[in-house]
Amino acid sequence: MTSSEDLARRVRDVSRLTGEFVLRSGRIANEYFDKYQFEADPELLDQLAQRMAVLIPEGTEVLAGLEMGGIAVVTALARHAKLPTAFVRKQAKQYGTARLAEGAEVAGRRVLVVEDVVTSGGQVVISTGELRRLGAHVDHALCVIDRQEGGAEALAAEGIKLRALLTRADLT
Template sequence: MPVHGEFTLRSGQVATEYFDKYLFEGDPQLIRRVAAGMQPLLPDDAEVLGGLELGGVPIAAVLGQLVNLPTVFVRKEAKEYGTRKLAEGGSVEGRHVVLVEDVITTGGAVIAGAEELRRLGARIDLVVCAIDRRPPEATGLADAGVEVRSVFTRADLDRARAAAG
């Protein structure tokens, strides 16, 4: 259920509705159900799951367990210390990586993550997400060569809320 108020999103947009994904990501049964909903969205040739920081990381970890695929954790930017890697958890070079995200509003984080992983040699053409709240006219991800497959869309959630009264 969304929270209502005034919220500034990662994209800089201001929204009156906020999907507090950490409520389902922190609940072991709900995150498992979300990950199970993503399972049939994965292509057969997926080799690695790429959880986008921060919300995509716990979902990717659970999904990786369900489908027995390795998972990398994709930072927004490489750290200046430690391994200094953008993607932690294994190599993506030459591998088909499916990105995992919690909520997509504009797709900016997905596009940035895809571009960075492609620089590392990954093949990226798909993101699976829990909630796709982009407007129908949004084309940024398609223009970036990334297909979106979601468990729920904004329209799905609106219909469910209307049905619940």
């Protein structure tokens, strides 16, 4: 198996960009991890998912990936975890089933939120609130990269423990 250091190096090599970037939170950063680059490499994505599977909290019943980058991660993770999967939109679909969370039912189930990158934690907090309103029990989130910019603390304030496969420190 690829070592943790080799895996971190591969993620950094394919996804780390430097320059000036506006982040989802509105913050400006001079470093950006383009998650679609490690998600677009099936072998690398599968290795990440294999490592993330051991971080899934005991008792998890459903994996819920967040649109858009979290969808590829959760799909890869589910193959290892053998758990049903929900696909969580940023906004409920306006037609058809009109669902916010597609796929597996989340109501009344212990749901793990799965995300690619966590910066401020804002997106995970929003989506967790929406999942909870749908009846999901959410107390953990799992991400590929924690940029270590206050996300874990913001999640903790909402009763969500963050687990991360990699931190920014692993990728510099």
